[in-house]
Amino acid sequence: MIVTIDGVAASGKSSVSSGVAQALGVPYVSSGLLYRAVTLLGLNAGADLADPSALLPLLSAVRLEPLASGNRVWNADHDLTADLHSTRVDGGVSTVAALPEIREWVDAQLRALPAPLVAEGRDMGTNVFPHAPHKFYLTASPRVRAERRARERPEDIPAIEAALTERDRQDTTQSAPAPDARIIDTGPLTLQGVIDTILNDLR
Ligand SMILES: Nc1ncnc2c1ncn2[C@@H]1O[C@H](COP(=O)(O)OP(=O)(O)O)[C@@H](O)[C@H]1O
Numbered sequence: 001m002i003v004t005i006d007g008v009a010a011s012g013k014s015s016v017s018s019g020v021a022q023a024l025g026v027p028y029v030s031s032g033l034l035y036r037a038v039t040l041l042g043l044n045a046g047a048d049l050a051d052p053s054a055l056l057p058l059l060s061a062v063r064l065e066p067l068a069s070g071n072r073v074w075n076a077d078h079d080l081t082a083d084l085h086s087t088r089v090d091g092g093v094s095t096v097a098a099l100p101e102i103r104e105w106v107d108a109q110l111r112a113l114p115a116p117l118v119a120e121g122r123d124m125g126t127n128v129f130p131h132a133p134h135k136f137y138l139t140a141s142p143r144v145r146a147e148r149r150a151r152e153r154p155e156d157i158p159a160i161e162a163a164l165t166e167r168d169r170q171d172t173t174q175s176a177p178a179p180d181a182r183i184i185d186t187g188p189l190t191l192q193g194v195i196d197t198i199l200n201d202l203r
């Protein structure tokens with residue numbers, strides 16, 4: 001059984017997926033962490049983030065460890081996870097995610113994972129797991145999402161909102177909801193309310 005949870009930045013995908021996965025007793029996988037890992041390694045290597053031939057050789061020892069408690073991304077024996085959510089990575093990840101060669105690499109990592117699992121990202125229900133029986137797509141207004149992000153990163157809310165809106169625009173190509181996905185506006189709901197909405201759907 002595969003559950004896909006897609007949506008725009010800061011809509012609650014990771015938190016909701018973790019809650020749903022823990023309730024179901026299955027792992028969840030955050031596909032965005034792989035794009036973030038490619039971006040981080042590219043930045044650290046001084047590589048051109050728009051050049052897949054410069055990025056792919058950096059990925060030979062990268063692996064995603066999906067745990068019910070949270071995902072970890074390793075580069076050989078180096079845990080990258082703590083460095084993946086930063087404004088620096090946010091600034092480059094859409095460039096990396098636009099590369100077909102990188103998307104193929106990420107998709108292969110994801111499809112190699114055993115079911116059951118909860119998979120979250122932008123295109124889990126459309127491209128990576130199109131036959132998944134349960135698909136959800138989370139939304140919220142840019143302002144609501146910026147206010148949520150601001151609680152994690154003490155930055156100016158209008159600046160965060162502008163950055164999220166720009167990343168939404170850059171990610172448009174791969175971010176459309178699957179036609180058979182249930183769309184949930186998470187703005188009026190608590191985090192637990194979104195989790196319960198999905199769990200009720202799965203019963
Ligand atoms: N429905 C909600 N109500 C309030 N806060 C939420 C809700 N969903 C998520 N959050 C919080 O918003 C922040 C961003 O959520 P996250 O799961 O990281 O989103 P995404 O993975 O879509 O970027 C986190 O701090 C999370 O706890």
Ligand SMILES: Nc1ccn([C@H]2C[C@H](O)[C@@H](COP(=O)(O)OP(=O)(O)O)O2)c(=O)n1
Nearest residue numbers: 008009010031032033035093097121122123
């Ligand atoms: N399946 C995916 C997941 C993420 N991406 C891209 C789009 C996002 O800007 C980056 C980072 O994704 P991530 O889910 O970590 O970002 P947010 O938590 O939504 O801020 O990767 C993608 O193109 N396809």
